[in-house]
Amino acid sequence: MNVTYPAASFRQNATPPAASVPLLGVQNLNVSFGPAHSRRDVVKSVSFTVEKGRCVAIVGESGSGKSVTARTLVGLTGARSHVQADRLTFQGKSIDHLGDTEWRALRGKGIGFVLQDALVSLDPLRPVGKEIGEALTVHRAIRTGAELTERVLELLKLVGVPEPAVKARQLPHELSGGQRQRALIATAIALDPALLIADEPTTALDVTIQAQILDLLSETRERGKAVILISHNLAVVSQMADEVIVMRHGEIVEHGSSEQIFGNPRHDYTRSLLKAIPSVQSRGSRLSSYKAPRFISAERDVTKALAQSDIAQRSRPLLEAEGLVKRFRGPDGKLRTVVNDVSFRLGHGETLGIVGESGSGKTTVARMALALERPDLGEVTLEGALWTAATEKERRQRRSDISVIYQDPLSSFDPRWSIERVIDDALARRRGDPLDRASRRSEVSELLDLVGLSSSFRNRRPLELSGGQRQRVAIARAIAPRPKIIVCDEPVAALDVSIQAQILDLLGDLKSHLRVSYLFISHDLGVVHHLSDRVLVMNHGVAVEAGAADDVFLRPRQPYTRKLVAAVPQLRFQAA
Amino acid sequence: MSFATSSAGHAKAFITARVLTGARRFPVRVYVAAFFMAFFLIAAIEPKLLQTHDPLMLSLTSPLKAPSLTHWLGTDQSGRDLYSRIVAGTGHSLSIGLGATALSLALALILGVTAGLSGGWIDNVLSRLFDALFALPTLFLALLFVSLLGTSVPTLVIAVGLGTSPGYARMVRVQVLSVKATSYVEAARALGHSPRRILFKHILPNAISPLATMFTLGVGQAIIWASGLSFLGLGVAPPSSEWGALLNAGRNYVIYAWWLEVMPGIAIAALALSVTVVGQYVQQRLEGRIELP
Structure with missing residues (x-):
């Protein structure tokens, strides 16, 4: 499938997704930032596919390009970016070179996106229920008030926010961190998108809340939706993902099933990442290859x-x-x-x-x-x-x-x-x-x-x-x-x-x-x-x-x- | 011969290219602003160097002449050279701008730092005072002082200085409060540094550094306030050519002679802008902050 075809013509000839076509296909994706003379390559020839009902995790350090890769899939890389791919398809249609309007039609409806920091991602002056409601009305899924309210409460209940009727009327800062993150997930799944991208969804959260959020993501996957999970927490990833992509400096260093990546990592970098996790087993041993300082x-x-x-x-x-x-x-x-x-x-x-x-x-x-x-x-x-x-x-x-x-x-x-x-x-x-x-x-x-x-x-x-x-x-x-x-x-x-x-x-x-x-x-x-x-x-x-x-x-x-x-x-x- | 000319031409082009491309040391706007500032400084200190005519010399044969080679910015209703009058008025405008801003910020610093550091009832009393004064329009406060003290350059300085200080004082107080709450101040406390050292090494420098920008912006503002007062006839009296007074004098003729209003206006804007641009640049360099595009 190394065929490169012009995106525009492909869009015109878009055919309904055949059984063999993956939900999301990314082939040779390159993203760079900045003006032509000082362009920085942030993502280099990344290829992967995501199937329905699967969870693909992208792991790597900050600056590895994992978040940029995710943002490319919802067209949110910003005006200074330069995105280029041999193939970028969602449900069999090319999402390469989409205009703003086309992206807006796709975001939320086709692909849901959960950002890392719920406090800054939610409008501080808007009740949480309104925020979720907006996700529904923007795509004209529901117009009328009563139906909208009902659906919002249903969503809040689905993501496990207690007392949905009360919380829907509260502002983001009145909710706990876990509830905010769940409300944000509710906005992302409001229209039941086929693909949910979660960028470090549990990073700022406590372990017990993290466990709840992960359960929620698992349920989404079990309902036949695909999930792309971006995280630097390998334990979280090992719990959730079917497939793992390890990225470093914008490139994929290793790509395989969870069993293979965690049980039998082939690349040195993956091994060093696994070794770096502090845990019961790591007590008394060194976590990094960093050498002891010279003492004077x-x-x-x-x-x-x-x-x-x-x-x-x-x-x-x-x-x-x-x-x-x-x-x-x-x-x-x-x-x-x-x-x-x-x-x-x-x-x-x-x-x-x-x-x-x-x-x-x-x-x-x-x-x-x-x-x-x-x-x-x-x-x-x-x-x-x-x-x-x-x-x-x-x-x-x-x-x-x-x-x-x-x-x-x-x-x-x-x-x-x-x-x-x-x-x-x-x-x-x-x-x-x-x-x-x-x-x-x-x-x-x-x-x-x-x-x-x-x-x-x-x-x-x-x-x-x-x-x-x-x-x-x-x-x-x-x-x-x-x-x-x-x-x-x-x-x-x-x-x-x-x-x-x-x-x-x-x-x-x-x-x-x-x-x-x-x-x-x-x-x-x-x-x-x-x-x-x-x-x-x-x-x-x-x-x-x-x-x-x-x-x-x-x-x-x-x-x-x-x-x-x-x-x-x-x-x-x-x-x- | 032709060879020599072309090489000189190349050299010139090369220098221009260096100034315009990345090889330069300062951004172009700083050069432009510095040029204007230098011009106004010379005009303030030694106006005769820059004047083309005697700013007070009447000429009944050439009233309201449009800008030309003899009268660069035209003449006023009495045939006086506008360019020379603007140059002559620079000293007044600049000293009012600097003096009023300095007075305003000095007051604001003393009161704002006191309020921010002391907290408790002192802070409450001072804050309410700032709020009350801030609620009154600056122009109203300035008018009050002018009516109490009469019209002169020192009065303008005091009037504009006092009128603009409550706003700054509030800002200083908030700055001090926010720096006081930072974790680097706490880190210094945890190291066991004395409150005095923390005040002088952390709180004051960090609370004041945004004020450097405020100062440069304030100079421009103060010039505009002073011009406003002069325009209302409450500033420096004619035949002085303070810029606001020029605007005031020209307003009756604006239909026939646009330059009487536009040129002093440009002078006010150019001075205010150049002080601001240079001030901001110097502050960025001092702070070592990465410049945002």
């Missing part, structure tokens, strides 16, 4: 010194939280208890993972550990001394003992500052004699080296770096004052699997070399399990279960923990 002699001395002082202090915990309670006043004026009676201890050189879904209060706990938030009841002590109960002035000197890494490193850097200035600023807080200019300069280089960045980064600005590089800089800043504890608040949540693997490896290396303790907060059970010695599970502000990582995750005692662990998608077909 001075740092080793510190390590030794720390190790010696360790023995003396090991008996008492480094950080101790006792009965923490925090209430916030909600927009309705009512007090809401965000953290309720949470206690924990963090020992020297230990990693305590705090895991929970969004809204469970884990970040508030982290902020109280950092004494950025004062608990309403209870207190945190640092090395046996007052911490949250001390005054800010007293704390300031000791703040270098406990540093922080945020989920979004970019916003934690002053946008005007160079990387050098960011790290230098943290070095100024190191205890002991103030360093002179020259030694601070060399120290910045050493810290950059330690986190695996070359010195050439020192003059760059945060905006110019990739997500992984930014997180490395954030780590360099965190270790610069030589802290005893680093609080990591979702440090890898915004990163691709392979970058996440490198950052987790780096954190692991630093832990053993610098003897720091981590308070590691994440919604990702695999990530927490990979890194933590002990784990605290939180739900609605309450510490549900605590214990050794293996005990909690492999032998959970509480029903909530069991539910959480069960909701985590597991890699299927994996070779032992």
Whole structure:
């Protein structure tokens, strides 16, 4: 089928789909961006087909071209793009070179598209029901009010939104993240399209909600619809997909059935992706091929010194939280208890993972550990001394003992500052004699080296770096004052699997070399399990279960923990 | 001989090509704006260098002459050279624009930063004050001050400066509040930096940097406000050739002599635009932001 035929003439001769014609056929698709003289190829000779009732997944890192490929299929690549394909057919008709009107006729009706971020994809000032209704009226499927309302409620019920009649009248921000995502899926399936494209539909969601969304997509497929699932989460993909396409740098590196890709991956890149997933099995092993940083002699001395002082202090915990309670006043004026009676201890050189879904209060706990938030009841002590109960002035000197890494490193850097200035600023807080200019300069280089960045980064600005590089800089800043504890608040949540693997490896290396303790907060059970010695599970502000990582995750005692662990998608077909 | 000419021609073409293509260091608009700014600066400091006639010299033989080679921008009803009068009025317009904006922003900074940082009742009182003043039209506020203080250049500066400051003060306050809430400020707190250091190293620079653009835009605006007041006869009195006064004087003759209104108008627009363009460019360079197409 390597025949190239002019799209226009093909459209005229369009024949009804024969049994042998796939629902969607893509042959030698190339997409590039920018003006002719500086064109960037984003998708390079991609070919695949999708059959009815099948789920094809496209996986790859950000920048691999997976989203662009998907957007091409609904004609949403933008004005600056240049799309070229030997063949691009849907239901036997060419969808190459369609005009705006033709695309509009196809979108929603023939091909449904679910975007990643439901909050920005839904009109903030329009009730959810209206939004879904619009999908129906745009294509003139239904006109009258009563019928429309009925169909909208039916759709909301179908996607599992509770109390559809109430929710239909609410604005997107009044719905939870999972409900928003489901409402968005409802708009996409409103006209029962034959093909549903879901671009990272569960990325921002908690595991339990993710499981519900995946069930919903499975149902769609079982009703005979085809699904293209775009995700960087391989476990999700292994649960859902019949076929998997692995993309890298705009090209398909491997294409096969789920069984083959996950059970017997042929390409090195696929293997490295699979190896990068943190899980129970990965504990204690490296996730990436990234090499351990070269440690300088001075740092080793510190390590030794720390190790010696360790023995003396090991008996008492480094950080101790006792009965923490925090209430916030909600927009309705009512007090809401965000953290309720949470206690924990963090020992020297230990990693305590705090895991929970969004809204469970884990970040508030982290902020109280950092004494950025004062608990309403209870207190945190640092090395046996007052911490949250001390005054800010007293704390300031000791703040270098406990540093922080945020989920979004970019916003934690002053946008005007160079990387050098960011790290230098943290070095100024190191205890002991103030360093002179020259030694601070060399120290910045050493810290950059330690986190695996070359010195050439020192003059760059945060905006110019990739997500992984930014997180490395954030780590360099965190270790610069030589802290005893680093609080990591979702440090890898915004990163691709392979970058996440490198950052987790780096954190692991630093832990053993610098003897720091981590308070590691994440919604990702695999990530927490990979890194933590002990784990605290939180739900609605309450510490549900605590214990050794293996005990909690492999032998959970509480029903909530069991539910959480069960909701985590597991890699299927994996070779032992 | 012919060889020499053609090579000179090539050199010229080459230079033009370099200026117009990617090899240049600044965008073309910056060159154009800088040229206008330089012109107006010279006109403000040493108007005699640029004048072709005495701006006050009456000529009864040539009233309301259209633009020509002798009178580049034409003449007014008394035969005075319009070009020379615009040049002569630059100093007034520019100093009112800069002075009023500086005063306005200085006030806005002090009050806005105080409100944003202190919070609580101080913020409440100041914010309500800004809101109340902002609700009054700028022109109304300016008129109030002119009526209290009389008409002169310093009065115009104060009137326009005070009139435009509530809007800026509100903006400064919001900037300070938003920078205060960023995670880089929290990160600095978590590192144990002192509040004073955080204020001077993070909050002020980040809250003020958008104001640089506001300043350049404000200069143009202030010139227009001042011209407006002069146009109403409340600014600098004739025979001064402040641009607003020129517009005011020309309005009776606009049917016969369009240039009396259009030329000062172009001067106001050119000055306001060039200050804005250069200001924005400098800000982009300072911030190292990637320029959007």
